[in-house]
Amino acid sequence: MEQLTDKQMKIRWGDIKKQIKDRQLLAYKVGIPIEKWDQYIFSIPPDEEINRIYNAIKEDRINKTKRIKESLSKIVGYRESNDFSKKSGVSNTYIRDIIEGKKTMAGYDIINRLELFLNSFLDDFEISIENPLTLKIYSQDYIGEIASEINRIADGLKHYCFELSEMARKQETNIGWNGKRNSPTNQIENSIIHLTELKDKIDTFWKVYIDKSS
Numbered sequence: 001m002e003q004l005t006d007k008q009m010k011i012r013w014g015d016i017k018k019q020i021k022d023r024q025l026l027a028y029k030v031g032i033p034i035e036k037w038d039q040y041i042f043s044i045p046p047d048e049e050i051n052r053i054y055n056a057i058k059e060d061r062i063n064k065t066k067r068i069k070e071s072l073s074k075i076v077g078y079r080e081s082n083d084f085s086k087k088s089g090v091s092n093t094y095i096r097d098i099i100e101g102k103k104t105m106a107g108y109d110i111i112n113r114l115e116l117f118l119n120s121f122l123d124d125f126e127i128s129i130e131n132p133l134t135l136k137i138y139s140q141d142y143i144g145e146i147a148s149e150i151n152r153i154a155d156g157l158k159h160y161c162f163e164l165s166e167m168a169r170k171q172e173t174n175i176g177w178n179g180k181r182n183s184p185t186n187q188i189e190n191s192i193i194h195l196t197e198l199k200d201k202i203d204t205f206w207k208v209y210i211d212k213s214s
Contacts, residue, residue: 004047013050017041019057019108025130030056058105064115064128065106069098071118071125086201087208088117089142113138120212135209142205146198153191160187 004012017040020027030053032040044050072095075084081099085092090113097103098114106114112133118125120135167173167184176182183189 009047009050010044012054013044016050016053016057023108023130023132026057026060029060029130061105061108061111064111065098065104068106068111068114068118069101071122072099072114075121084117086204087121089113090117117208120209139205139209143202146201149198150195153194156187157191160191163187 020030020032027037028034032053036045039045045053072084081095082092085095088095090110094103094106094110095114098106111128112131115125115127115131116133116135116138119127163174164184173181173184173186176186
């Protein structure tokens, strides 16, 4: 294995600390002594200890990815991966790569979401104890993003009301990016398409996570 420079080791330790702060119980899982935790956080451990923790985290991610693959393989076929992508919030390609064994070590952000999804979908799938993602947190983040999108569409439609009045006054429509004049209802049509997509996301989320847990 190539020896890392001092700067590279500092970067590696910074990445490790971020992962542990995001998943606090991970510190216990990778064997960081509780009496040394403050020392490790505010300073840099020896290189061999950094590498030990780094490899332990890699092993943990590999094991969790393998467990997710086994569960996904029971319920997701190649054709269904796109549908399950919408339900889990993880890309279609990423899910296929896990199922096909191309991705053997997923990131913790992906692991968190897929564990939450599988827990809601399979009665016998348990979420890892150190997974910080809860249904409440995920709901607030996911629906919060959708709510922001709806708000942006609403702002766009408010501006469109002004533009519509201007188009009526000028007796002509606006020119689009292609140099041609748009339909007077172009923004309404685009907003309907976008809102329909958001409606599908909300319906799917509610069916998978909220109704399932009720």
